[in-house]
Amino acid sequence: MIQVIGHTNPDSDSICSALVAAEWLKAARGEDTVALAQGEVTGETAFILDQAGVQAPAIYDTVAGQKVWLVDFTDLSQAPAGIEEAEIVGIVDHHRLGDVTTKNPLEAWIWPVGCSCTILYNLHKLENVEISRSQAVLMLGAICSDTVAFRSPTCTQKDKGAAEALAEIAGINLEEFCDQLMRVKTNLEGLSIASLVDRDLKKYPFEEEAVVVGQIEIANFEQTNDKLAELQAELKARCENDGLKLAALMVTNITTSTTQLLFQGEWSTRLAEHAKEDNMLVMENTLSRKKQAWPWLQTVLAG
Numbered sequence: 001m002i003q004v005i006g007h008t009n010p011d012s013d014s015i016c017s018a019l020v021a022a023e024w025l026k027a028a029r030g031e032d033t034v035a036l037a038q039g040e041v042t043g044e045t046a047f048i049l050d051q052a053g054v055q056a057p058a059i060y061d062t063v064a065g066q067k068v069w070l071v072d073f074t075d076l077s078q079a080p081a082g083i084e085e086a087e088i089v090g091i092v093d094h095h096r097l098g099d100v101t102t103k104n105p106l107e108a109w110i111w112p113v114g115c116s117c118t119i120l121y122n123l124h125k126l127e128n129v130e131i132s133r134s135q136a137v138l139m140l141g142a143i144c145s146d147t148v149a150f151r152s153p154t155c156t157q158k159d160k161g162a163a164e165a166l167a168e169i170a171g172i173n174l175e176e177f178c179d180q181l182m183r184v185k186t187n188l189e190g191l192s193i194a195s196l197v198d199r200d201l202k203k204y205p206f207e208e209e210a211v212v213v214g215q216i217e218i219a220n221f222e223q224t225n226d227k228l229a230e231l232q233a234e235l236k237a238r239c240e241n242d243g244l245k246l247a248a249l250m251v252t253n254i255t256t257s258t259t260q261l262l263f264q265g266e267w268s269t270r271l272a273e274h275a276k277e278d279n280m281l282v283m284e285n286t287l288s289r290k291k292q293a294w295p296w297l298q299t300v301l302a303g
Ligand SMILES: [Mn+2]
Pocket: 013, 014, 072, 094, 114, 115, 116, 146
């Protein structure tokens, strides 16, 4: 049995990619597979699963002693428990190459595109595997989510092409689907301050110290203005409790492509000259952590 699993704090791509890759491995390779997750799904992912008529993957226990395919990450800091004792047999990812290593040769599909599901769509074509409606909806949902409805600078022609073909297979109006998905994506109702920080939190080892950068996506800043003080307090508590040098949160307005970056921790001083006010700076035309915010932060933190 091969376990197919995405990263910690799973987003829609990491859940949908695990589900789709598990089915693709069954169909294309005759493998016995199971899709697993490293946490509960978000409201956005629940919407996509519902549209696809697919259940959320079970939460994993350990991958120790198992064969695994990793989807949507290659960083050990985002890997499941037991990864050192697992055999990584395959990877589908669209991030920079991380620090996982393998004992044996593996199959790795790592492309600089906007979404892991764009790679999976192409793998279906490459190996002549038919795409069912539910698989098409899963891939389409992940692509619209990861590319912020094709607005992100991470979005490529391959992502757009895949989404158009998948919408056709699923019998879905792409524009309407994207509008619906963006509404669900930016709905923060009922979420606690801690869960907003955790929602899409990623850990980045930097100068051998721990840095975390989270991101929440909103449709207008009125949704978060009255939460900023509490979010800052939560980031500060994370630094103290988890020994972080920097805890940052991107509050990204997907309507205007503006990001407010909140930050706390000892290394805040390294960002001070860019700050608009204490512990907050504004990044115009910034939607992507991977392609915009984190590369910039790395440069500034390095001094
Ligand atoms: Mn992704």
